[in-house]
Amino acid sequence: MLATPAVAAIAARSVSKSFGGVKALISASIAISPGSVHALVGENGAGKSTLIKILGGRITPDAGSVTIDGEPAHSGIAASRRHGIGTVFQELTLLPFMTVAENLLLGREPRGRFGLIDRAAMPDVAERELAALGITHIDPRALTADIALAERQIIEIARVILAKPRILLLDEPTSALVEREVAWLFGQIRALRDGGTGIVFTSHRWGEIAAIADRITIFRNGSDVGCFDSIDEDEAITLMTGRQLEALFPVRTPAPAKPPVLTLRGVRAEGIAPLDLALSSGEILGIGGLAGHGHRSLFFGLFGAPGFTQGEIKQDGRAIRIRSPRDAIRAGIALVPEDRKSEGLFLPLKIRDNLTLPILARLSRFGAIRRGAERSLVDDTIAQLAIRTPSPSQPVGVLSGGNQQKVLLGRWLLTKARILLLYDVTRGVDVATKHEIYDLVAKLAREGYAILFYSSDAEELAHLCHRVLVMRRGAFVADLPGADLTAEAIVSAAMRESAHAA
Structure with missing residues (x-):
């Protein structure tokens, strides 16, 4: 068991914070030791992100106190930097229309004559700094908007690590990362910890918590409900949710034997070879494989954003053209x-x-929205999807990540779409909300929706889908039916060079 030092690197004592009628934190406390990784876990909406923003000086608590090295801390970005606090937020803060180098070096740009920014030197400086962190695959000259989400997350993390923080706050830093990138991040975290940095780490992946945390504090409904040096996942879930989850995944029922509702023949887009695919009503068809092998191009091409460059799409046996999301x-x-x-x-x-x-x-008549009809639909959807909100008039941005995801799912269900393209829909979602989303996806399949389901989590694919097509280098390299669906089989097919074509 870790000994708690007399003075914590940073601590929050009985902090409370409300946003309108929503109580985000209720007398919550946490203390982070120097040279340790302290995991903060809980459902979406439990108050983790709010607490991190308070610790990082971004918002001021309504009650309670924050201390650094035992002394009262001051709120504000400037004060946070003086205290040596670095924060990686759940929402990325990179400026999309600046280059990777400009984002990485923002506020500490190389200077030339007369103290002016030496823009010509910035790519080389950024390249050296990234290489020192073991990052060689991201072009510092690239526009940030043009690189993948995982690469943007890495740059966000690198920017904070390069400032050599004494206190590091990481809010869901792995949500967009695959296994090898998580391993890179954990190497950086361990090096900082060994150098005396106090680190707060949040994640919805229990394996990551178990691998990296020295201490774990669990939050539920805005309050801390326990701090542990060690705790198993089942007990943690019970504390997080206030209930036991007997099974995370719903019982998988066989897909009905029906003709395809959607057929792709020889479709192509950037990053994918000619692909064939058939999806039936009531089927959950998984798309697996390592990140960056064409999954996104397949999903966005099918949605017309942008459309496929060639090939044929048929719906119920009839050829259709999808050149835009409107189509x-x-x-x-x-x-x-x-x-x-x-x-x-x-x-x-x-x-x-x-x-x-x-x-x-x-919902409109003669150009005016029928508010009664709208209110009825909205209330029914909120109730059906168990969206946790005091009012549908709240900005969607104040909801937790899991509830935001439910709003997005609800939007498309209201359109009466029958083919759902679900692309990593549980990313950054807590374990209890994942359970609700899995149940919803299974229910939609039973109701006859045709579902194409990509996940970066092989366990999700193995337990939820009726079959899985594994992609590698833009092509399908394996077609795994329900009887052969295991996470190991999916990962093996994605990685082995001699995989048999589907």
Whole structure:
């Protein structure tokens, strides 16, 4: 058991914070020791991100105190930097239309004559700094908007690590990372810990918590409910949720034997070879494989964002053309993307407006929205999906990640789309909300929806899908039916060079 030092590197004592009528934190406490990794776990909406923003000086608590080395801490970004606090937020803060180098060196750019920024030197400086962290695959000259989400997450992390923080706050830093990138991050965390840095780490992946944490504090409904040097996953889930989860995944029922509702023949897009695929009503067809091997191009191509460059798409045996998302929506195809904040939701808009945006024409008469009909649909959807909110008039941006994901799913269900493209929909979602999403996906399949389901988690694919097509280098290299569905089989097919074509 770790001995708690007399003075914590950073501590919060009985802090409370409300946003309107929502109590995000209720007399919550935590103390982080120097040279340790302290995991903060709990459901979405339990108050973890709010606490990290308070510890990082970004917001001020309504009650309670924060101390650094036993002394009262001051709120504000400048004060946080003086205290040596670095924060990687759940929402990426990179500027998309600046280069990787410009984002990495923001605020500490190399200077030339007369103290002016030496822009010509920036790519080389950034390349050296990234290489020192073992990052050689990201072009510092690339526009940040053009690199993958996982690479943007790595740059966000690298920018904070390069500042050599004395206190490091990591809010869901692995949510967009695959296994090898997580291993890289953990190497950086261990090096900082060994150098005396006090680290707060949040994740919804229990294996990561068990691998990296020296101490674990569990939050539920805005309050800390226990601090442990060691705790098993089942007990932690019970503390997080206030209930036991007997089984994370629903019982998988056989897919009905029906003709394909969607057929792809020889479709191509950037990063994918000609692909064939058939998806039936009531089927959950998984798409697996290592990140960066064409999954995104397949899903976004099918949604027309942008469309495929060649090949044939048939719906119920009839050829259709999908050149834009408008075409896809008209064909009853809906996409739930991995990055709900920038690609799915309008965060400042109300929950109600995010839900009904695609169906305003259906809700309107003579150019005016029928508010009664809209209210009824919104209330029914919130109840059906168990979206936790005091009011549909709240901005969707204040909801937890899991509830935001439910809003996005609800939007497309209201369009009456029958083909659902679910792209890593549980990324950054807590274990209890994952359970709810799994149940919902299984229920939708039983109701006859055709579901194409990509996940970076092989366990999800193995337990939820009726079969899985594994992609490697833009091609399907394995077709694994239900009887052969294991996480090991999916990972093996993704990695072995001699995989048999589907």
